[in-house]
Amino acid sequence: MPGRAFITQPIPEPGPTLVRQAVDDLRSNSEDRVLSRAELGEAVAGCDAVLCLLTDTVDASVLEAAKGCRIFANMAVGFNNVDVAAASRLGILVTNTPGVLTEATADLTWALILGVARRVAEGDSEMRAGRFPGWGPLYMLGGDVTGKTLGLIGPGRIAVAVARRALGFAMPLLYHGRRPSPELDALGARRVPLNELLAESDFVSLHVPLSGETRHLIDAKALGQMKSSAYLINTARGPVVDEAALVSALKSGRIAGAGLDVYEDEPRMAEGLADCPNALLLPHLGSATHATRAAMSRIAGENLVAALEGRRPPNLVNPEVWS
Known part of the structure; x- marks a missing residue:
């Protein structure tokens, strides 16, 4: 399926493969570090979909830079790192990965x-x-x-x-x-x-x-x-x-x-x-098992692919955008 996606940090499989199979152009941050707001804003410009993490600050400025993007798929149960109100105002879907951890x-x-x-x-x-x-x-x-x-x-x-x-x-x-x-x-x-x-x-x-x-x-x-x-x-x-x-x-x-x-x-x-x-x-190890992180990656990838294919993502946190 045509489109461009961005993954904000290296994540375990199978999420990257699911996304790769759904787009023409997959870009990602290859460094195991959190991008600055400026870097993130530059990276998401022109993207149809973004797979992000709880450590990413997805505020209104980042979302404005991603105008036209269909979805920010957050690989986390929480989503307080995303300005959901701003995303909804811009018509961007936001999803999470509940239950898995x-x-x-x-x-x-x-x-x-x-x-x-x-x-x-x-x-x-x-x-x-x-x-x-x-x-x-x-x-x-x-x-x-x-x-x-x-x-x-x-x-x-x-x-x-x-x-x-x-x-x-x-x-x-x-x-x-x-x-x-x-x-x-x-x-x-x-x-x-x-x-x-x-x-x-x-x-x-x-x-x-x-x-x-x-x-x-x-x-x-x-x-x-x-x-x-x-x-x-x-x-x-x-x-x-x-x-x-x-x-x-x-x-x-x-x-x-x-x-x-x-x-x-x-x-x-x-x-x-x-x-x-x-x-x-402990250094934030709550979900840090191989199986749990793989499941989070899979769910985030499935949410992202659903949005690109015109289907309602399974774990939508701002359903008002879909309706």
Whole structure:
């Protein structure tokens, strides 16, 4: 099918092949880095379709540069990196890749829960540095997981998957969200106000999208409502947490620890966070499995090809453009 497409960064197969087979001219950024806004604007000019990533800033200026483009297919569940309103105004379809990373992110959430409570990264560092003095009754004591209360903020697919795993650890479940979750209710979870969840949970796990309402949802006040023995886990979006307030809470012992996979100003961290031994810090690995990234690539490619072929993309986030 005639047309030009652009892929903003190297991605795994099969997305590139799907796109290549659908266009006459496929261009891509061959460097494993995020393009600047100016570079991105120049690259998308004259394109019929663009496959982009969550790290790309697709603002109104980039979309204006791509005027006439049919679709920006975002290879991510979230799409807060795209100015969807501007895209709709310009008649550009925007899609995402929902559902595909649920299990991988739930697994990683549990890696953070267990890792921060049982001080796994600290223990690994001790061994590698040759500092292990031998077993001792007071050496590197951590927190218990089994039987402790897990609080889930944002009762979506990932929260449900995390809750299913928690049953094996006999954890009482609390959740907070705008609406009841039949799936979480069926697992025995109890829906409570946010302040009650923060006060009663031993582990607080975040699973909300980023919006004006959820930005800094976990601030100094929220951290102050948590138990001093509690842990904060974030595999959602970095700006949901006021990172400076979190550093203060970790250093003062206001909470026991935090397990983070996302950050407020990625790839940078708030000053002092790296110095907190009670923080387990991962570099945004939630969907980083071979199978999950391949599935994301496939879905993004299928969305893009559908738009080029005049079919409604399966994962359209601005349906008003189609109608």
